[in-house]
Amino acid sequence: EVQLVESGGGLVQPGGSLRLSCAASGFTFSSYEMNWVRQAPGKGLEWVSYISSSGSTIYYADSVKGRFTISRDNAKNSLYLQMNSLRAEDTAVYYCARDLATGMAYWGQGTLVTVSS
Amino acid sequence: SYVLTQPPSVSVAPGKTARITCGGNNIGSKSVHWYQQKPGQAPVLVIYYDSDRPSGIPERFSGSNSGNTATLTISRVEAGDEADYYCQVWDSSSDLVVFGGGTKLTVL
16 A cells, blocks of 8 residues: 655744655655645645656755755665755645656645744 | 646536536646545546546546547546545646645545
């Protein structure tokens, strides 16, 4: 069974940093591209970042470019999102999701990030 | 940047057919994916590649894509179909994933 479990969310002050993790199991992690998608309270889905299976190709939404860094450790079956210079508008539930070309078929349960003083 | 436009809400009576549109410039040239999201839950992929259904998704869910509009069609709507629905594409010109704003489906 494919499982994606996010962790690392919490309350952080504006300008602060946070690192999210996504632990993958039930599939060969190194063979699949991954994404981070977020959802602000009461709002729609917003794609944040993409990383290819090898990590060689990375894309970011304009809203996070230069502040967020996506990475993966295929040996540890883990996906990461380093978030720096956080703003109030980054407050959201952050999901990791597998695949892209065929649609994001698997999602984690999400982790809440709250940016507030 | 590429924009996907969805109606904020669609209402339908049980047993009837719901159609949720997703508008975008020449969207017919892109692959469209659709997601269902119920309150407090993660999104679920219901249609990929315009009209393909993942395993476990009822045949009542179908999709089409042509010109400037993609459509998610839900036949014989049930109360359990009440949810938010999002369309999504990959914009190769900008290397960005784009989601529509979402449509809240209400079953009357």
